[in-house]
Amino acid sequence: MIGAVWQRARRFAQREDGVATLEFVLTFPAMMMILLSSIEVGMMTLNHSGLERAMDLTVRDIRLSTGTAPQYDEIKDRICQRAGFIKDCGNNLKLEMVQVDPRDWVGVSREATCTDASKEVQPKTTFxxxxxxxxxxxxxxxxxxxxxxxxxxxxxxxxxxxxxxxALVSTSVFVQEPR
Structure with a gap:
């Protein structure tokens, strides 16, 4: 009886049909994870580069338009108009503007203040x-x-x-031009 079991096991081990199926089953999940992660990274990069460009153009406008002090909503609208790939930008974007002294540096906090749709609406941050x-x-x-x-x-x-x-965070620094 044991000899029959060993004989069947030996025959099963020597068979070569189904090998391609085994390779597919082992490699397909890993390949799909790599593919889906690549798509995710691509979209993340697209959104972040759009936000960075919108910030650069908006800060350039602020620097060049001397004599005016744009308000929170105006700056946010400019960034949202230029960051085309960010969905529902008006509700998902939060700005923070802080004045710093370069001679007595106290930077901003490491954690950016962001919106959180799962919590109650937070007031505007330091601006x-x-x-x-x-x-x-x-x-x-x-x-x-x-x-x-x-x-x-x-x-x-x-x-x-x-x-x-x-969260996608973009930071820009500029000097307030003389009026």
């Missing part, structure tokens, strides 16, 4: 737009984005808030 001439200003924007594949690969591993969104 100081009444700087004097030649003062150093830091403008930081935080946009919240939903991952494309939240349960797979990178979309699963990235740090998200309670609503399942991750």
């Amino acid at each position: 100081k737009n009444d700087a004097k001439d030649n003062e150093l200003m830091i403008l930081r924007a935080c946009a919240k984005i939903k991952p494309i594949f939240p349960t797979t690969g990178l979309g699963k591993k990235i740090k998200k808030d309670g609503a399942g969104q991750y």
